[in-house]
Amino acid sequence: MDRFITVWCPDWPIAAAGVADRAAIVLRANRVVARSATAAADGVTIGQRRRDAQRCCPDAELVDHDPDRDARAFEPVARAVGAFAPRVEIVEPGWLHLGARGPARYFGGDRSVAAQVASAVAAVTPLPVGVGVADGRFAAGVAARRAGEGEPLIIPPAATPEFLAPLPVAWLHELAEIDAELVGLFARLGLRRLGDLAALDAGTVLARFGPPGARAHHLAGGADPRPPGGAAPPPALRSARAFDDPVDTAGPLVFVAKQLADELVAELADEGRVCTRLVVTAETDHGERSERAWYRASGLSAPAMVERVRWQLDGWLRDGDLTAGVVLLALAPDEVRGDDGDQLGLWGGRSAADERATRAVTRLSGLAGEQAVLVPAWRGGRLPAERYAWIPAGTTDLTDPDDTAERVRPGLEQPWPGRLPAPSPSVVLDQQRPAVLADAAGQPVRVSGRGELSAPPATLSVDGRPPIVVTAWAGPWPLEEQWWDPARQRRLARFQVVTADGVAHLVLAERRRWWVAAAYE
Amino acid sequence: MDPSAVAVVATPLSAAPLVADRTLPVHDALTPLLPDGALVRGRSVACTGVTATSLALALTATAAQSGAWLAVVDVGWLGVEAAAELGVPLERLVRVDTDPAAGRRRAGAWAELMAAVLDGFELVVTSVPAAAGPALVRRVHQRVQARGAVVVVVGETAAWSSDMTLRTLAATWEGVADGYGYLRARRVVLESSGRRVPRPRRAELWLPGPSAAVEIIPVPAPAGPVPVPSVLRPAG
Numbered sequence: 143m144d145r146f147i148t149v150w151c152p153d154w155p156i157a158a159a160g161v162a163d164r165a166a167i168v169l170r171a172n173r174v175v176a177r178s179a180t181a182a183a184d185g186v187t188i189g190q191r192r193r194d195a196q197r198c199c200p201d202a203e204l205v206d207h208d209p210d211r212d213a214r215a216f217e218p219v220a221r222a223v224g225a226f227a228p229r230v231e232i233v234e235p236g237w238l239h240l241g242a243r244g245p246a247r248y249f250g251g252d253r254s255v256a257a258q259v260a261s262a263v264a265a266v267t268p269l270p271v272g273v274g275v276a277d278g279r280f281a282a283g284v285a286a287r288r289a290g291e292g293e294p295l296i297i298p299p300a301a302t303p304e305f306l307a308p309l310p311v312a313w314l315h316e317l318a319e320i321d322a323e324l325v326g327l328f329a330r331l332g333l334r335r336l337g338d339l340a341a342l343d344a345g346t347v348l349a350r351f352g353p354p355g356a357r358a359h360h361l362a363g364g365a366d367p368r369p370p371g372g373a374a375p376p377p378a379l380r381s382a383r384a385f386d387d388p389v390d391t392a393g394p395l396v397f398v399a400k401q402l403a404d405e406l407v408a409e410l411a412d413e414g415r416v417c418t419r420l421v422v423t424a425e426t427d428h429g430e431r432s433e434r435a436w437y438r439a440s441g442l443s444a445p446a447m448v449e450r451v452r453w454q455l456d457g458w459l460r461d462g463d464l465t466a467g468v469v470l471l472a473l474a475p476d477e478v479r480g481d482d483g484d485q486l487g488l489w490g491g492r493s494a495a496d497e498r499a500t501r502a503v504t505r506l507s508g509l510a511g512e513q514a515v516l517v518p519a520w521r522g523g524r525l526p527a528e529r530y531a532w533i534p535a536g537t538t539d540l541t542d543p544d545d546t547a548e549r550v551r552p553g554l555e556q557p558w559p560g561r562l563p564a565p566s567p568s569v570v571l572d573q574q575r576p577a578v579l580a581d582a583a584g585q586p587v588r589v590s591g592r593g594e595l596s597a598p599p600a601t602l603s604v605d606g607r608p609p610i611v612v613t614a615w616a617g618p619w620p621l622e623e624q625w626w627d628p629a630r631q632r633r634l635a636r637f638q639v640v641t642a643d644g645v646a647h648l649v650l651a652e653r654r655r656w657w658v659a660a661a662y663e
Numbered sequence: 664m665d666p667s668a669v670a671v672v673a674t675p676l677s678a679a680p681l682v683a684d685r686t687l688p689v690h691d692a693l694t695p696l697l698p699d700g701a702l703v704r705g706r707s708v709a710c711t712g713v714t715a716t717s718l719a720l721a722l723t724a725t726a727a728q729s730g731a732w733l734a735v736v737d738v739g740w741l742g743v744e745a746a747a748e749l750g751v752p753l754e755r756l757v758r759v760d761t762d763p764a765a766g767r768r769r770a771g772a773w774a775e776l777m778a779a780v781l782d783g784f785e786l787v788v789t790s791v792p793a794a795a796g797p798a799l800v801r802r803v804h805q806r807v808q809a810r811g812a813v814v815v816v817v818g819e820t821a822a823w824s825s826d827m828t829l830r831t832l833a834a835t836w837e838g839v840a841d842g843y844g845y846l847r848a849r850r851v852v853l854e855s856s857g858r859r860v861p862r863p864r865r866a867e868l869w870l871p872g873p874s875a876a877v878e879i880i881p882v883p884a885p886a887g888p889v890p891v892p893s894v895l896r897p898a899g
Contacts, residue, residue, distance in 0.1 A: 493730060495730055495731060495732055495785065496732075498732075498782070498783040498784075499732035499755070499757070499783045499784055500783075501782075501783055502734075502779060502780060502782050502783020502784060503757060503783070505779050505782070505783075506759055506776065506779050506780065509775060509776065509779055510759060510760070510761070510762065510772075510776060511762075514759060514760050514761075514762065515757065515758075515759050516757070516758045516759070516760075517756065517757055517758070518743040518753050518756060518758075526742060526744065529743070529744050530743035530744060532743075532758060535757060540754075540757075543754075546754035547754070549753075549754070550747075550753035550754050562845065563845060564748055564871075564875035565745065565748055565846065565847075565848070565849075565871040565875040566742055566744035566745040566748055566875070567742050567745060568716040568717040568720065568741070568742045568745035568746075568749075569716055569740045569741075569742055570740060570741070570742040570743075570745075571740060572739075595842075598841065598842065614836065614839040614840055614841070615839060615841070615842060616838075616839040616840070616842060616843055616844050616845050616846075617842070638839055638845060638846050640836045640839055640846075643713060644713045644831075644833070644834035644835065644836070645713050645834075646836050646839070646846055646849075660742065662717075662745075662836070662846060662849070663713055663714065663715060663716045663717060
């Protein structure tokens, strides 16, 4: 059973954004991803919605999550740790494993190598770092998180099951990416601690919960997640591309990486396997080399592989003092395991249509810009243009039912007296357009303060277009808003006007002029 | 036990529609207009006339209610509340606009957006830029067919030829008179025609009705202000 050292930098996105010294929150899709120590002290937790977090800590600085920035900032840490061991694997910025056996022998014991690693990382980043040493990546990861800012937590060999036994099963979801539904099921069945799960018979667990459950059972027992009795040898698969002309920008390399990753994932999928540890190698014409291992317990999908290639190359190309362009890019799956299919999220909530739509929204935001992809959000008001606003899709979590419910449904107890009843206009202008509502003599109709018209309207002309005959009209419905604020006050009268072409318009009389605000088309 | 025997090969989420049905449902009031009684995937419908926008929403509302996502491309004037009243679930509504500064490249930008939109959305309501060339339009058509989406075009454009066109023959608002009342409901007469409609079909319905949604008119109405024979065709 391999021993691993895990280095865990809590709230790494905060460190990467450089806001660790103040109250700050890093958000992605309206959820908290990381928070600074000050914000954490105020009660901000990871996974909270933005609004709840702001309620706990109102003057926290809000930062958008930028995984590329996190990866770039983590480069120095990865390099510092890489000096200790050849076998460094990054899971994500802020979290890495290294094989402990070799370094421990060299430095004389787990404790001294852990201390060395901790001080090497501390030299590069001032923030607290947790270091854990144990059998297997899962236990080492748990140890690192429990070590926190204190001394490295060393779990002696073969003491892993006792260490893990009292811990809640939620750790399986937190660290090993076991499906949340499955972990919830364990809890509901009374298996609240890892020890409870480990105490069951392996065959029973496999029969009842399938391969994902078997994997969880292995991890809970402190065993290697790979199948016992003959680990599948790493396949001799390697997707590589050599470039005739050296490339020195990340763009074309990432493009090629996408093709390589797709090939690799497809070949592995044909065998029913998924890659858990990927080694990405890039070499320049002059022999400079960047080689890094990336690990993910639930397996790397093609987009995940490409993302990691981008993280690795961005930092290297920028800071690596390279003297030549890249001529070789290779992706090699170093560890694979049987695919349980648990990545698909067979249970619960999101449908395939939801997934496809969210992916398309991300892609559209990239194509057209964040401000061009919008979703409706309820605001409330008396005029059609005020009732709903369009907000960028990236600022909300489109698949969270609570978030979307809050966003689109009118709130409770908000009847907005004075608004016109349904049906609402299907055409709403965000800027009202000048119009002329004229009487039979061609003179603009005037509305008095008491709502009396100078003459019945006979024609309507919008935006300077030819006037159309008015066949029916109703109003005025006066509106006076925010009279206490001289800058924002509005006094207007609303009319519904039907013209001969069958179109109905919402016409406003404001500041002695006529405007069209909406149409019922 | 050999674990590889129980390993399940993961099937990547394919881009093809998961629903095996070749059609998407529509409101009962609209079924008389459609030859298949429903929206056929891979086809486009044009809505023209004074009811274009609300008709486009009404057409897509039922399918969106059953889980499909609706994208609105370059229809910046869309009234959200009207959409909600017609039955469109706002949590599955996304709006995308081409860059207003795109100028002459607008048609290309629109086609690029449509390609990305069609990857993820089964329902699309859009207005086609006038400058869209035939090659561009053909590519978008092919994408629509490949993805099995339904595209509803608002307004008539020479560039885009739809499989079916819904024309407004008459539209009468009720509820407003000479300074009295307020808009309550609109009676419309629609005609569907096009290469997928062997014989033009007509239907008269409320759009919107007194409940602010689309409604069937219970009895054939007598001739309204525009003397058009109102005929309710049986579906199929």
